[in-house]
Amino acid sequence: MPKISVIMPTFNDRGYLKEAVQSVLDQSFKDFELIIKDGSPHPSFLSLPRNEKIKVIWGKDRGITDAMNTAMKIATGDIFCWANDDDLMDKDALQTVIDNIGDNKWLYGNIEMFNGGQAFIWGGDWDYERLKEGNFVPQPAVYWTKEAYREVGEMSEENDLVSDYEYWLRLGSKYEPKRINNIMARYRVHKDQITVKITAEQLRQADNIKKLYANTNNR
Numbered sequence: 451m452p453k454i455s456v457i458m459p460t461f462n463d464r465g466y467l468k469e470a471v472q473s474v475l476d477q478s479f480k481d482f483e484l485i486i487k488d489g490s491p492h493p494s495f496l497s498l499p500r501n502e503k504i505k506v507i508w509g510k511d512r513g514i515t516d517a518m519n520t521a522m523k524i525a526t527g528d529i530f531c532w533a534n535d536d537d538l539m540d541k542d543a544l545q546t547v548i549d550n551i552g553d554n555k556w557l558y559g560n561i562e563m564f565n566g567g568q569a570f571i572w573g574g575d576w577d578y579e580r581l582k583e584g585n586f587v588p589q590p591a592v593y594w595t596k597e598a599y600r601e602v603g604e605m606s607e608e609n610d611l612v613s614d615y616e617y618w619l620r621l622g623s624k625y626e627p628k629r630i631n632n633i634m635a636r637y638r639v640h641k642d643q644i645t646v647k648i649t650a651e652q653l654r655q656a657d658n659i660k661k662l663y664a665n666t667n668n669r
Contacts, residue, residue, distance in 0.1 A: 452551070454482040454544050454593070455527030458535055459517035463494035466536035466638065471498055474533060479544035484533075485525060487517040494535075515613040519604040531593045532614065537561075538636040539590070546632055547593045555601075556594035556621050557628035558587050565639040572637075576629045578622050578668035582660060585615040587627075591634035594621060609655035619663045626668065 456474050460467055474484050484504050488495050489511040498504065507524070511517045518532060529547060533539055540546075543559075551557055560573030574586030581587065592614075602620050605613045621627070 451481060452528035452548060453526065454479070454529045454531065454547065455522075455525035456482055456484045456531055456533050456539075456544075457487065457518060457521040457525065458484060458533045459487045459489070459514045459521070460494050460535040461489045461514075461517075462492075463490070464536065467494055468497060470533065470535050470537055470539075471504070473538040473541070475499070475501060475503065476541050477539065477544045478542050479548055482544055483525070483527060485521045487511065487521045489513075489517055512607060513610045515605045515607045515610045518613070519607075522599060522604070525596070528596055529593050530596065530599060532589055533635070534590055534637070536638045537590050538638070540632075540634055540636070543591075543634045546630060546634065550628055550630055551593065551595070552628070554595075554628040555598040555625040556592065557630055558593070558618075559591040559630040559632045559634040561588040561591050561635045561637045562633050563637045563639055569636075571633065573631075576622075576627055578626075581619060581622060582663050582666070584660075585612070585618065585656070587615075587618045588635075588637070589614040590637055592618065598625060609658050611652040612655045612659055615656060616659045616662075619659065619666070623663075623666050623668050 486506045488508045495506050560571050562569050563572050573588050605617050
């Protein structure tokens with residue numbers, strides 16, 4: 451049975467980290483490790499429960515992409531995922547991955563985006579050409595194998611705000627993912643999110659990625 455490495459970058463916890471961590475610890479599938487990469491000047495992880503499944507890397511990093519790359523280097527799982535420190539993982543998310551990954555190198559599902567009393571489902575059916583026009587693959591619902599990671603390499607820091615989008619395009623150019631029509635996580639929308647604060651820069655970086663992959667074909 452494959453083991454899953456859940457990677458959670460964090461920086462200056464805004465009060466959501468403990469709940470996000472608990473949603474991982476409460477998974478119905480139990481063969482996982484949770485790697486928390488904390489780049490905060492003052493540790494954010496000290497209030498977390500003591501659990502043998504939690505591994506913490508504390509120290510300054512260059513941003514969220516560098517944090518992910520640092521954690522992936524030490525991950526011992528067969529499958530990786532990127533869990534946000536302010537989101538909630540569905541309790542059966544990891545079991546759903548184990549039940550569906552098969553021989554696929556990566557898969558993705560849906561997320562529920564919520565802000566107070568409002569919520570909507572986000573995720574789209576796989577189409578590489580459409581992905582080159584804009585991202586519809588929700589980062590908290592994506593899982594990729596260590597084998598795929600070794601093949602495509604680390605995430606790129608060049609466009610840090612959309613490194614996930616670039617990674618899906620890179621993965622998709624080599625492997626078609628398994629698409630699951632399940633809600634894998636609840637994505638919290640709030641004013642303190644980096645992408646909310648600097649949306650214009652995120653859109654600029656996304657345009658860079660679109661230009662970079664405009665002439666790329668998937669296998």
